[in-house]
Amino acid sequence: MQKSLGLSIFVSLLPAIALFATFLAFPFATILVTSFFEWNASGLTFNGGANYLELWDSRSFKSALQNTAIWVGAAVLIHVPLAVVLAMILSRRVKGWKVFRTLFFLPNIVSYSALAIVFLGFYNARYGALNMLLEDIGLGHLQQDWLFQYNTALYALIATWIFHVGLYMIIVMAEIASIPEDIYEAAVIEGASDVQQDWFITLPLLRNVIGTCMILTVTQSLIYFEGIFLTTKGGPANASLNMSMATYRAFERFDWGEANAIGMHIVLFGVIAIVLIRHIFRIGERYFD
Amino acid sequence: MSDHDRTAWGRPLWLTITYYAIIAWFCFAMLFPILWLVLAAFKTNAEILSASGYFPRQWNLGGFEDALTEIGLLRYLANSFLVSAGAASLVVMVSAMAAYPVARFQFRGRNLITIIFALGLVMPFTALIVPETLIIRTLGLHDTRIGLILLYAGLFLPISFLVMRAFFLSLPLSIEEAAIMDGANYWQILTRVVLPLSGPGISTVAIMIFVFTWNEFLFATLVLSSEEKRTAQVAIRFFQSQFDFNLPGMFAAITIVMLVPILVFVVLQERVVRGLTAGAVKG
Incomplete structure (x- = not known):
């Protein structure tokens, strides 16, 4: 009986282990090892850290790093705080909060590729809605080709995504709903306003969940791809190139060793971000004992 | 409250x-x-x-007419549906089979499996495009739907595993204990007792994976190359050339592609939200 149970458990686990090994573990081992190789269509030759040295020397990789850093910065400083503010407001049960919760979540359920075309139209210099809107509100002098000029491309792309905070809003709302009511009692008796309660009581209690959202948004920012690939392709002149787009470019020109070296940077930055955020937000520590 | x-x-x-x-x-x-x-x-x-x-x-x-007749959007939607439904069913099956013993039995390597799957959760997929493409080619699965389904199953396995595991942990033990007393073996308990009770967990994972894979673009682009197998997301890449200055047609096609996950969401809202937040918070 005991022996056959062990066998059953093993058989039960086997498909998952096989899939995990084939499509996650082995690919990761591959990029780790081959990032130290010159690898293209003709073969594989060890070249030490040449891929890495080349990258750190290349101007386009520097742009990719810089743009990814700006993107991550926007995620941390704007994206998550907006989600928290919105979650606090909707948690106050303002009239219609359920409808707004659904509405705000909808963009999260739409694919980045569809949104890429939405914004390709929205920003279009000739017929786009943004330029139309600027004209209508008397800011016609600001009209420009938002996605395809050097100074605005990256920020236009960030704006296609930064207001889509629905997922984090819902996660934070779930956390707010789980805060026991009696914690607010003293504050209510003392006459603290909604805003004071949110700022001094709710916000500190959201530390864990905000940390979790930070981890999710930073790792998502590191792999953001479709919206760039389907619009600017990283241009003009690398103005909107990020790490994922740089990986894809190296892959496309059969410079696989380099693609994997960039991939290793993405993995590494992800791990550093997770460790750092867990530390800063002291994730896992309890509030009460 | x-x-x-x-x-x-x-x-x-x-x-x-x-x-x-x-x-x-x-x-x-x-x-x-x-x-x-x-x-x-x-x-x-x-x-x-x-x-x-x-x-x-x-x-x-006119735009909607063009979208449905001129470029074969319906076929792309059908392809997407096949791939997403296939991936969701496969992931549900595999993750349930793996999560159940981890949630319920003591054996060596049990915690290690959970930790490794949790690590898989944070793997940045775009870093893996070179090896994934080559693995699919080596297995002879390039430009096949089954290849894309297997790849999705692998990539989305960690999150499904963790959600299923959390679900199984929340099930009461007593019914399984009664089944063991009656002499049922592992597979009988899993298929006749546990899975029938796991409707909410299974549908949460299935809906979540359906929406994720419906929206996935990068690997669909890498795996599927022939026109008749394109998923809706891959098709979007070619809309601009296909519609050739027929903007209403292109916008209508995008509207239809956006509509499917929105409908799934609006109809099954509670489940989707629970799945996404459970997956996220567990991560």
Whole structure:
């Protein structure tokens, strides 16, 4: 009986282990090892850290790093705080909060590729809605080709995504709903306003969940791809190139060793971000004992 | 839980106004671009290009007709459906089979499996495009739907595993114990007792994976190369050349592609939200 149970458990686990090994573990081992190789269509030759040295020397990789850093910065400083503010407001049960919760979540359920075309139209210099809107509100002098000029491309792309905070809003709302009511009692008796309660009581209690959202948004920012690939392709002149787009470019020109070296940077930055955020937000520590 | 203290009761008017101002601004920032595109899908090409007004002068269905007839959007949608439904079923099966013993039995390597799957959760997929492409080619699965389904199953396995595991942990033990007393073996307990009780967990994972894979673009592009196998997301890449200055057609096609996950969401809202938050918080 005991022996056959062990066998059953093993058989039960086997498909998952096989899939995990084939499509996650082995690919990761591959990029780790081959990032130290010159690898293209003709073969594989060890070249030490040449891929890495080349990258750190290349101007386009520097742009990719810089743009990814700006993107991550926007995620941390704007994206998550907006989600928290919105979650606090909707948690106050303002009239219609359920409808707004659904509405705000909808963009999260739409694919980045569809949104890429939405914004390709929205920003279009000739017929786009943004330029139309600027004209209508008397800011016609600001009209420009938002996605395809050097100074605005990256920020236009960030704006296609930064207001889509629905997922984090819902996660934070779930956390707010789980805060026991009696914690607010003293504050209510003392006459603290909604805003004071949110700022001094709710916000500190959201530390864990905000940390979790930070981890999710930073790792998502590191792999953001479709919206760039389907619009600017990283241009003009690398103005909107990020790490994922740089990986894809190296892959496309059969410079696989380099693609994997960039991939290793993405993995590494992800791990550093997770460790750092867990530390800063002291994730896992309890509030009460 | 009584929540009257944190609701509208006794809130000053200026604060209510501020709340609604913020909400209104968000509605505008999030939804205006999408709504503009959906409205534009009902315009004529000339009307879009003239950039005059947000609403169509006449509600024109030509764009939707073109989207459905000219480029074979229905076939792309059917392909997407096949791939997403296939991936969701496979992931549900595999993750349930793996999560159940981890949640319920003591054996060596049990914690290690959980830790390794949790690590897989944070793997940045775009870093893996070279090896994934080559593995698919080596296995002879390039340009096959089954290849894409297997790849998705692998990539989305960690999150499904962790959600299923959390679900199994929340099930009461007593029914399984009764089944063991009756002499049922592992597979009988799993298929006849546990899975029939796991409807909510299974549907949460299935819906979540369906939406994720429906929206996935990068690996679908890498794996599927022939035109007749394209998923809707891959097709989007070719819309601009296919529609060749037929903007209402392109916008209508995008509207239809966006509509599917939105419908899934609106109909199954509670489940989707629970799945996404469970997956996220567990991560």
